[in-house]
Amino acid sequence: MSTDTLQLRRTAIDTYHENVAYMHRECGIYRAEGFQALSKIQVSLDDTKVLAVLNVVDDASIVQPGELGLSEQAFEQFSCEEGCLVTINHAEPPKSMDAVRRKINGERLDQADFNSICNDIVESRYSKMEIAAFLVATGQNSLDRDELLYLTRAMLQSGDRIDWDEPLVADKHCIGGIPGNRTSMLVVPIVAAHGMLIPKTSSRAITSPAGTSDTMEMLCEVNLNPEQLHDIVRRERGCLAWGGTARLAPVDDMLIAVERPLSIDSQSQLVASILSKKLAAGSTHLLIDIPVGPSAKVRQMRQALALRKLFEFVGDRLNLHLEVMITDGRQPIGRGIGPALEARDVMLVLQNDPGAPEDLRQKSLHLAGRIIEFDPDVRGGQGYAIARDILESGRACAKMNEIIQAQGSKPIDLTPGSLCHEVVAQNDGIVTEIDNLQMAKIARMAGAPMMKRAGVDLLKKLGNPVKKGDVLYRIHAEFPADFTFAKDLAAQNHGYTLGDSVDLLKPLMAF
């Protein structure tokens, strides 16, 4: 338990959100301290203290005795050169794990508990497994709504908060799960053309075949630094940028990095994640889209209503003007799934092309209309007509082009991947179900979102009559291996159910 010093070395290993330290097995400190592999150690230099998981190295070309290697993310937390002397200590487990253990025991936590947990997480004092313990302990129904409010507030306070210095900063957010649901790329230009401030930052796809950032990236730059972002928003009233560079509710990113691989989904985490991010981004008015359908994240109306109440409870107490729209999530929105194909759909709607997917157009107009009604000068019920007028007049398209130019336009080529496979109907019928999860999985197998032109292009939607041999959808890929994998998956389960018109009523009634 003594302290001692080693020379810092940058180890060019990317360990993502986990700090890793590399120490040689023959290193004096390793031998004396009774560390074992995967012990957590504290590395300090003046006031900077970084916790890292220890890996023990037997190869002096990676790290020598007397040196301490740090993975890239860990190294960056020190503002010093390689070779400077750092002090090594045993890491004490984070104090706030006591609160996590109390939660595991079924106790109720207070605001101070959540503050200290979020503070310890953001300062990298939690290992992945400690974060997993926190997520499971606070998952499902184990947080009451007051605790959810405390958690959201603590997550919000864990990072920076943007102040746009305007009375009305609008935003929208969909809870996810519906492929092709690229409404933001239509809502933002419509709302910005109306003159409202809508500085939209989005994520990249993690488990889905395309995020708004992946899709917008087909048209222009999305990696903007904070100064660029501010300039563009001031000038254009809106933007469609990647939100990853700002330090907004950073705890959220660290929780998601554990939540995603564990596939543990809780309503509490969903609400805290969305609201902390949006409040940190400076939103004052927020529209939440909750799609409901048999293969959506929320499968029943009563769940959607319960979730709505949670959003309202927390939003109201954090001084956010929040509205919730429960939407039809029974099938993918639009035709394309994957960055290039979704960008194509968006552009067709903006250009008022008669072949544009009508569901994407209608949903975007409804969402944009509701946001426009946040404007005190707009009469209740008039938002949709205003939004439609902005779209049909070409003003939305013009605004989108201005945003694209401002963010840095790219040569646009939305041709889908050249490897193409058509999935055809095996019999006559009416399309009665399209499985969102399966369609997303096929698009991902085909290479989306990394392979921008890969994905799925739907030719038939719910209610469409089909004849045997009709093409239901096309799979596009850029690489043969991806192509084979996606075709195999579609052969196992193509995601479509054909029936007669009576079957169509079932999912409609459930909704």
Add this chain to the structure above:
Amino acid sequence: MSTDTLQLRRTAIDTYHENVAYMHRECGIYRAEGFQALSKIQVSLDDTKVLAVLNVVDDASIVQPGELGLSEQAFEQFSCEEGCLVTINHAEPPKSMDAVRRKINGERLDQADFNSICNDIVESRYSKMEIAAFLVATGQNSLDRDELLYLTRAMLQSGDRIDWDEPLVADKHCIGGIPGNRTSMLVVPIVAAHGMLIPKTSSRAITSPAGTSDTMEMLCEVNLNPEQLHDIVRRERGCLAWGGTARLAPVDDMLIAVERPLSIDSQSQLVASILSKKLAAGSTHLLIDIPVGPSAKVRQMRQALALRKLFEFVGDRLNLHLEVMITDGRQPIGRGIGPALEARDVMLVLQNDPGAPEDLRQKSLHLAGRIIEFDPDVRGGQGYAIARDILESGRACAKMNEIIQAQGSKPIDLTPGSLCHEVVAQNDGIVTEIDNLQMAKIARMAGAPMMKRAGVDLLKKLGNPVKKGDVLYRIHAEFPADFTFAKDLAAQNHGYTLGDSVDLLKPLMAF
């Protein structure tokens, strides 16, 4: 999501129970597959499939594009040379995580669920955070006793099981938490001298200042391979070896590797861990020691009784003859805390030295007596007298020497660390409390168990009258830094409470 091949390379990094793969950022597969750092990948060669967490490397001297580096533990799972071609795939999350998610949602799991979870864990399909999720989901009171039985059985089945081919294989186990509690080193020679088979394998200290293996190692070798172990046990009827090399209930080790750093303790995990390990080691008769005291693991008699019932319920159903002794855990046992100091106490008792710590002697005789009563030829109530006779006649000491010779004796030197600090009483009084946790912590800070001669030597125990200036205990260390740290900790809180004889009744009554 396609498959492709890379050349295998051994990366000399020790990542303990976690498989890590290293791939260069410029590697074609990394670029094509949409992996991100910390994605899990599946590495396969013929029938061997290993899951590993991906680290992305920017240094070609660690791993080149076209190569896949594997951490030492992961590499060893392939029986091939460096340079052979392995196939890389996205790793599907382990199927049994569905059951873990059901448990998180409050459902009851069945035997098949626990089997598939343990199977996935033992085959390294779980990441540390998935194991943490399992532990939290099954922690506290969330397992009923049938589920606990299923879990224990699944853990037992996860590895090998020793068959000693004898009708009575005895063992003892203490649930831990009491410093200096080295009764095994007395119980084993006494019971073996009686002729019963008692093949004791023990752990090394992880969170305590000394384990039985660390202490036994002061006298002889404890790292025995399975053949040596069997030979010694057949010849001597007993052994005191380190249990780490055998593949007994390996899931247990993998759970503990997560449980310990998280400091999450649940009764269910404790019972499943102990019973699966002992059954795998071939025990037919087991005595469990549950110390109770205000700073012990179990603090109240009613908790000890509840824990006893759990042990009995599961033990009976797994065909284990199991008895539980609830013992006095109000203070450390014996005088020494730390490997050398505890070995000294054990040898004093074995040698019938008048200065031997009486509490260690009495407790060991009671435990040994109860085990001797497992012998059908021993009349109930006679075990203690038989044990005492074996000890006093010198037969226990002779047996211990035989075991030491058989395991491989070492030159014995039990001198405590030369750096010595005396902690003295600040006033007159009677010792009314000794904090087990604080004494263990001071001994660890002083360097135990890595520094074998470091630790604490208690001169006063509960009920002893002391005068101001009397030495309560000595701290021994080998290194100045450890010494300072331990002294500082003792200065903050020396762990002793002095009062009058009335105060002494309180902890006694609670017990």
